[in-house]
Amino acid sequence: MKNHRATFETIYSDNYGRVLRLCLGYVKGDTELAKDLTQEVFVKVWENLNSFRNESAIATWIYRITVNTCLLQLRNKRYLTGTEALEKKTATEEETPFSNENRLAQMYACINKLNEESKGIILLELEGLPQKEIAAIMGLSHQAVRVRIHRIKNSLTKCVQHELL
Structure with a gap:
């Protein structure tokens, strides 16, 4: 013991x-x-x-x-309540729309819009796990994870840019 x-x-x-x-x-x-x-x-x-x-x-x-x-x-x-709190906090803060804190908040708001599997993949990627390990955790092939990470990153880039406009 x-x-x-x-x-x-x-x-x-x-x-x-x-x-x-x-x-x-x-x-x-x-x-x-x-x-x-x-x-x-x-x-x-x-x-x-x-x-x-x-x-x-x-x-x-x-x-x-x-x-x-x-x-x-x-x-x-x-x-569901975290996103609303994040949006209220962001709306009341006096900062430029392109500050690092605002970008990070927008990125996480965009991550929260993803489906559960995509959210899991990108959070593990942000944690710095190797893609082969992410594949094992998520029960997917390494190639599938590589493709999904690429698509998720493109989607998040568009979402963050749209949210900041």
Whole structure:
């Protein structure tokens, strides 16, 4: 049991920030909900650590748990309030329309318009995961992920440019 705990603590410290950022992307910046989902992910990791078969990297397994947990949350709650809060914040801030903060806010607003699969792919890409690992997490071929990332980036570029006009 002690070895199990030490292994989990290492996994937790190595992956907490990435899991939290991925959850934040899914719940449109709601920090409290993202923290709750992150906690739920690590509870699942703890409960299933003995069943991990080492067929992939531990981080890939944790990302898959994270994506599934976030998608389940979205399906169950139909979470929508983050975008409205982001839009209100952006509308009330006195900044130029081309500032970096505004562009980042617009990019995440555009990401939130994507379907669940595309959102998952681009959030993992933004996290810096290799495309082969994204393919394994999402259950797609590497080539399919490459094509989708290219299309998603084009779509996001158009969306952000349109939102800033």
